[in-house]
Amino acid sequence: MSFSNPSPPFDSSESEVTDATLADELEARRKLTEGVAYVYVPTQPGETTNGPQAVRFELRRLSDGNAGLPVFTAPELLIAQLGEFQPWKRIAVLDLLIQVSAAHVPVAVNPVVGDDADRWTAADIEAWKRDGR
Secondary structure, eight states: OOOOSBOOOEESOSSOOOOHHHHHHHHHHHHHTTTSOEEEEEBOOOOOOSSOOOOEEOOEEOTTSOEEEEEBSSHHHHHHHHOTTOOEEEEEHHHHHHHHHHHTOOEEESOOOOTTSOOOOHHHHHHHHHTTO
16 A cells, blocks of 8 residues: 655644543543553644544555555554654554544554655754744
């Protein structure tokens, strides 16, 4: 399965976590995923903050022309396919399934990315930070 240019990201949460009940639910889900499998997903660059935050997954164009989320079973596999500057996040498989099923986003596990696919560079990351995204 090959990918081409990145598609716009999708936001894994529809709103900011401002409600104590929602924060409790997120903590309960986190506890459920302790000790389970994780995958590594490409994300948009972002600021590191304390507390729960939205993950903006970076979708890629699949070989059939549809947007999908590449996921990798090891960070080395993600870096080999998307490059050393690709922002990424480790996420529990259960959390990923919950988030992508609600958005109806196809997932490709350990895909081979085409040589012509866009890849983040150090300059891209700096420009992203500079533009205040």
